[in-house]
Amino acid sequence: MRGGDDLLAMGDGALASLARGEAEVVISDTRSELTRFAGNEIHQSVAERFRHVRVRLIDGGRTGVGEVRGHDGRAIERAFAAAEDSRRVTTESAVSPLPAPSPGESDEPVAFAEATAATMPQGRAELVAIITDAAGAHGINAYGALSTSTTTTAIVTSAGLRRSATSTQASLVSVARGDDGGGYASRHSPDIDALDVPGLAAEVVDTCERNQGATAIGPGDYEVILSPYAVTDMLEHLAWGGFSALAVQEHRSFMRIGEKLMSDRITIRDDARTHEIFAFPFDDEGVSTRPVTLIDRGVCSAVVYDTPTALHDGVTSTGHSLPQPNTWGPLPRHVAMDAGSTPWQEMVGSVSRGLYITRFWYVRDVHPLRTVITGMTREGTFLIENGSITRPVRDLRFTQSIVEALANVIQVSRERRLELGEGESGVLSPWLHIGRFSFTS
Amino acid sequence: MRDLSERALDAASAAGASYADCRVINSTVQRLTVKNGVVASVELFEDEGIGIRVIADGSWGFAGADDLGPASIEETARHAVTIAKASSRVNRTPVRMAPAPALVGEYRTLVVRDPFAVSLDDKVDLLMRTDEAMSHLAQIRVRECSLEFVREIRHFASSEGARLDQTIIESGGGMDATATSDDEVQTRSFPNSFGRHQVCAGWEAIEAFDLPGNAGRIAEEAVALLTAAQCPAGTMTVILDATQAALQVHESCGHPTELDRVLGHEAAYAGTSFLTPDLLGTFRYGSEQVTITADSTSAPGLGTFGWDDEGVAAQRSVLVDRGLFTGYLSSRETAAAIGQVSNGCMRADGWSRLPIIRMTNINLEPGTSSLEEMIATTEHGVYLETNRSWSIDDRRLNFQFGTQNGWEIVDGKRVRLVRNPIYSGQTPEFWGSCDAVAAPAEWQMFGVVNCGKGQPSQLMHVGHGAAPCRFQNVRVEPAR
Numbered sequence: 071m072r073g074g075d076d077l078l079a080m081g082d083g084a085l086a087s088l089a090r091g092e093a094e095v096v097i098s099d100t101r102s103e104l105t106r107f108a109g110n111e112i113h114q115s116v117a118e119r120f121r122h123v124r125v126r127l128i129d130g131g132r133t134g135v136g137e138v139r140g141h142d143g144r145a146i147e148r149a150f151a152a153a154e155d156s157r158r159v160t161t162e163s164a165v166s167p168l169p170a171p172s173p174g175e176s177d178e179p180v181a182f183a184e185a186t187a188a189t190m191p192q193g194r195a196e197l198v199a200i201i202t203d204a205a206g207a208h209g210i211n212a213y214g215a216l217s218t219s220t221t222t223t224a225i226v227t228s229a230g231l232r233r234s235a236t237s238t239q240a241s242l243v244s245v246a247r248g249d250d251g252g253g254y255a256s257r258h259s260p261d262i263d264a265l266d267v268p269g270l271a272a273e274v275v276d277t278c279e280r281n282q283g284a285t286a287i288g289p290g291d292y293e294v295i296l297s298p299y300a301v302t303d304m305l306e307h308l309a310w311g312g313f314s315a316l317a318v319q320e321h322r323s324f325m326r327i328g329e330k331l332m333s334d335r336i337t338i339r340d341d342a343r344t345h346e347i348f349a350f351p352f353d354d355e356g357v358s359t360r361p362v363t364l365i366d367r368g369v370c371s372a373v374v375y376d377t378p379t380a381l382h383d384g385v386t387s388t389g390h391s392l393p394q395p396n397t398w399g400p401l402p403r404h405v406a407m408d409a410g411s412t413p414w415q416e417m418v419g420s421v422s423r424g425l426y427i428t429r430f431w432y433v434r435d436v437h438p439l440r441t442v443i444t445g446m447t448r449e450g451t452f453l454i455e456n457g458s459i460t461r462p463v464r465d466l467r468f469t470q471s472i473v474e475a476l477a478n479v480i481q482v483s484r485e486r487r488l489e490l491g492e493g494e495s496g497v498l499s500p501w502l503h504i505g506r507f508s509f510t511s
Numbered sequence: 512m513r514d515l516s517e518r519a520l521d522a523a524s525a526a527g528a529s530y531a532d533c534r535v536i537n538s539t540v541q542r543l544t545v546k547n548g549v550v551a552s553v554e555l556f557e558d559e560g561i562g563i564r565v566i567a568d569g570s571w572g573f574a575g576a577d578d579l580g581p582a583s584i585e586e587t588a589r590h591a592v593t594i595a596k597a598s599s600r601v602n603r604t605p606v607r608m609a610p611a612p613a614l615v616g617e618y619r620t621l622v623v624r625d626p627f628a629v630s631l632d633d634k635v636d637l638l639m640r641t642d643e644a645m646s647h648l649a650q651i652r653v654r655e656c657s658l659e660f661v662r663e664i665r666h667f668a669s670s671e672g673a674r675l676d677q678t679i680i681e682s683g684g685g686m687d688a689t690a691t692s693d694d695e696v697q698t699r700s701f702p703n704s705f706g707r708h709q710v711c712a713g714w715e716a717i718e719a720f721d722l723p724g725n726a727g728r729i730a731e732e733a734v735a736l737l738t739a740a741q742c743p744a745g746t747m748t749v750i751l752d753a754t755q756a757a758l759q760v761h762e763s764c765g766h767p768t769e770l771d772r773v774l775g776h777e778a779a780y781a782g783t784s785f786l787t788p789d790l791l792g793t794f795r796y797g798s799e800q801v802t803i804t805a806d807s808t809s810a811p812g813l814g815t816f817g818w819d820d821e822g823v824a825a826q827r828s829v830l831v832d833r834g835l836f837t838g839y840l841s842s843r844e845t846a847a848a849i850g851q852v853s854n855g856c857m858r859a860d861g862w863s864r865l866p867i868i869r870m871t872n873i874n875l876e877p878g879t880s881s882l883e884e885m886i887a888t889t890e891h892g893v894y895l896e897t898n899r900s901w902s903i904d905d906r907r908l909n910f911q912f913g914t915q916n917g918w919e920i921v922d923g924k925r926v927r928l929v930r931n932p933i934y935s936g937q938t939p940e941f942w943g944s945c946d947a948v949a950a951p952a953e954w955q956m957f958g959v960v961n962c963g964k965g966q967p968s969q970l971m972h973v974g975h976g977a978a979p980c981r982f983q984n985v986r987v988e989p990a991r
C-alpha cells in the first residue's frame with residue numbers, strides 16, 4: 071500500500087475546481103491493526119481502515135477548515151463545502167498563509183517497511199505467542215499489545231506544494247505479572263521484522279521475577295537511575311510544554327534561549343530524518359522538517375516553529391506544524407537525547423544508595439513553567455545498595471521539576487532505547503543517573 | 512443503515528462467526544475556538560463507517576471500515592472472522608457472554624433547541640462576546656473560549672436479533688483566561704477546566720452556562736492568583752467544589768469499578784484495580800455519606816443513552832451504597848465471569864473502535880449539607896475549585912490532584928485566596944473521611960470529554976453528577 075500518487079492526483083483534481091482563493095488539501099489513507107493480550111490469551115484483536123480528507127480554504131483574508139472521514143466519492147466535495155461554511159464565519163486577522171513550495175526537496179527519508187504493511191492477524195498472533203509462552207513457562211501472566219499501521223499522506227496546495235509519503239510503524243508493549251508484582255518492556259520500529267520479540271520476552275519476564283514481594287520504602291529525595299522508558303516521559307513533557315515557539319511567545323515555556331539550565335551532559339535534539347524514530351519528511355503544512363538542537367550541552371538552544379509562530383518572530387518555519395490553524399502551536403515529534411559514554415549497568419555500580427526506576431505512570435503537569443510533574447513509578451522499582459540492585463520496593467509517587475532533574479545528571483548511558491510516550495510519538499532516550507529525585511508519597 | 516448491517520451480519524455468519532454485531536455510525540462535529548479576539552478555528556468534521564464484532568472459534572475479532580460499499584462491508588466482516596480465528600490458535604478459554612434480551616427500539620437525546628439549527632454566526636458571536644468580556648486586564652496574556660457540538664446517529668444490529676437506532680446530541684463550551692507575570696502563570700477556567708463543560712442537550716445548555724456573564728470574573732480571578740499567597744501545607748480539612756468532586760469520583764471510583772480492569776484486561780495499559788471481586792459487598796470504600804451510582808438514565812450527563820454498544824438497556828446501578836462497595840461497571844462477557852448479567856457499560860469511541868467497559872454517568876449522590884455550612888463548621892482547611900492536575904496509580908489508590916484556585920478557611924470563614932494547591936491521599940481513607948456532601952440544590956451534572964482507555968486508545972465522553980463535599984485530615988501543600 072504505497073498509493074501516494076493516487077492521493078496526489080485526487081488532490082490535484084480537487085484543486086482544479088477551486089473557483090477562487092487558496093486551498094490546502096490533505097488526504098491520508100490509514101490501515102491499522104492491533105492484537106491485545108491479557109492473562110496469556112488474546113482477548114482483543116482489531117483492525118480499522120479509513121480515508122481522511124482535510125481541506126483548508128483561504129479567501130478574502132479568512133480561513134476555513136472542513137474534515138471528512140469516509141470513503142465515498144463525495145468526501146472531498148463535502149470537505150470543501152464544510153471548509154467554505156467555516157471560512158465564512160472566521161475573522162480576517164486569523165489568516166496564516168500557505169507555505170511556499172521548496173522545489174527539489176525530497177520526500178525521503180521516510181520510515182517504511184513492507185513487512186509491517188503486509189502483516190496479517192496470524193503473524194501478529196504468532197509473535198504474541200512468543201511472549202505468552204515465555205511467561206507461561208515461568209508461571210506468570212503476560213499482558214500487552216502488538217500494533218502495526220501503515221499511513222499514506224498526500225498534501226497539495228494551490229501555492230504549488232505537492233508532497234506525499236507512506237510510513238509504517240510496529241509497536242509491541244508488554245507487562246508481565248506474577249503473584250505479587252510485575253515487569254514492563256517495549257520495542258518499537260518501522261519494521262515489524264526488526265522487533266526483538268524474544269529479547270522483549272526475556273526482559274519483561276526477568277523484571278517481573280525480580281519485582282516480586284516489594285516492600286515499602288519511605289518517601290524523600292533519592293539518587294536514581296532512570297531507564298529510557300521513564301526518561302521518555304520527561305522528554306515528552308518538555309516537548310509539549312517547552313520546546314514550542316508558541317509556548318515561548320505566550321510566556322509559558324521554561325526555555326530561556328542562551329541560558330544554561332541543565333547539566334552539560336544533556337543534549338536534546340529533534341531530527342525527523344532518524345529512521346528508528348519513524349523518519350518522516352514533512353509536517354502537517356507540507357514543510358520539510360529540519361533538525362533542531364533544542365538543548366545543547368545544557369544550554370537552551372532553540373525551539374521549533376510552524377508558519378504562524380515563525381511569522382511572529384520573523385524567522386522561517388522549522389517544519390514542526392500540526393494541522394493549521396490550531397491553538398496548540400508547533401510540536402517536535404522526533405525527539406532524542408544524545409547518548410553518553412557509560413554502559414548503563416556500570417551506572418548502577420556507582421550508586422551507593424538509590425533507586426532504579428523502570429517506568430513512570432500517569433505523569434501530569436503540576437506547574438508547567440517550572441516543569442514540575444507528578445506521577446507514579448510502576449512495574450519495576452528497585453533499591454540500589456553499594457552498587458547493586460538488592461530488592462524491589464513498592465511504587466512511589468514523585469513530584470519533581472524536570473529541568474532540575476536534568477541539571478543534576480551525573481551520567482548518561484551509552485545505550486539508548488526508543489519508547490513511545492503517552493502522546494504516541496517516538497522518543498529515543500538513554501538511561502540517566504540523576505543525583506537527586508523527589509518522591510513525595 | 513439497516514441494509515448495511517444485515518449485509519455485515521450475513522457475511523460474518525457465512526464466514527463462520529457464531530455471534531456477530533455491528534454498529535453503523537454517522538457523526539457530525541462542530542468545534543469553534545476564539546483565541547485572543549480572533550476566530551482561531553472553526554472545524555467541521557463528518558465521519559461515517561461500520562464496526563463489525565464477531566466471535567469465531569471461541570475468540571473475538573473486530574474490524575472497521577469507512578467504505579460502506581457492499582464489497583467493502585463483506586470484506587470487513589470476513590476480516591473480523593479471520594482475526595478471531597487467528598486469536599483462537601493462541602487461546603485456551605472460549606468467550607462466554609452473559610445472556611441479554613435482544614431489544615428493538617429507537618432513542619433520541621432530549622433537546623429543546625437543536626444546536627445544529629443554530630447558525631455558525633450566532634456561535635461565533637457568543638464566543639466573541641465572551642472573549643471581549645475577558646479582555647479588560649493587561650495581565651491576561653491568553654484568552655481562549657470554545658464551543659463543541661456533536662450529533663451521532665447510531666444503528667446497532669446483532670445476530671441475536673437486536674435492532675437499535677439512536678441519535679445522541681451533545682453541546683459543550685468553556686473558557687480559559689491565563690495571566691502571566693515574570694515568575695508565575697495562572698489559569699482560571701469556566702464552567703470546567705480542560706477546554707469545556709459538555710452535556711447531552713441542545714443549545715439551551717450553552718445559554719444556561721452564560722459564558723459572557725462569567726468571563727470578567729474568571730479573568731479577574733486568574734490575575735488575583737498571580738500574587739495570591741502559596742497554598743498552606745499540612746494536614747487539614749478539604750472542601751471540594753462540585754467540578755473537582757466530579758473528577759475525584761471519576762478517577763477514584765469510576766475507573767476502579769470497571770470490571771475489565773479488575774479482570775486484568777487493561778493490565779498492560781490503563782492498569783488494574785484495588786476493588787477485587789472478593790471485596791464486593793463487604794469492603795468499606797467510604798463513609799456513610801458516600802453513595803455513588805452508575806446511571807445512564809440521568810440526563811443530561813454525557814453517559815446518557817438508550818442502549819450501550821452491545822445492546823443492553825440504559826439503567827441505574829449502585830457502586831457504593833452508604834460507604835459499602837456494592838457493584839461494578841460491566842459488559843456481557845465480564846459480568847459472566849463473576850456470575851452476573853451486564854449493567855450496560857460497553858461503549859466505543861466511534862465506529863472504528865471496539866466497545867470496551869466505560870463509565871456512563873457516575874454520580875456522587877447528594878447529601879444534606881451545603882457549601883456555606885461546610886465552610887462555617889471548618890476550623891482550618893481549604894476550599895478547592897476547578898481541577899488543574901491529576902494523577903493516580905494504576906490500581907487507583909494513590910492520588911494527587913491540583914486545583915486552579917484555593918481559599919484558606921480559618922474558624923469558619925474564607926480568609927484568603929491561595930495559589931497552586933495540591934492534595935493527596937489513598938482512595939478508601941480519603942472517601943472514609945468524607946463527613947458532608949451538599950444537598951440537591953448544589954448538585955450539578957458535569958462532563959469529562961477526555962477519558963482515555965484501551966489500545967488502540969479511545970477517548971470517551973462520560974458524565975458525573977456531583978456536589979461540594981468535605982473531607983477531614985487530608986494532606987495539602989503548594990505545588991513547588
Ligand SMILES: [Zn+2]
Pocket residue numbers: 761766961962963
Ligand atoms: Zn478517565
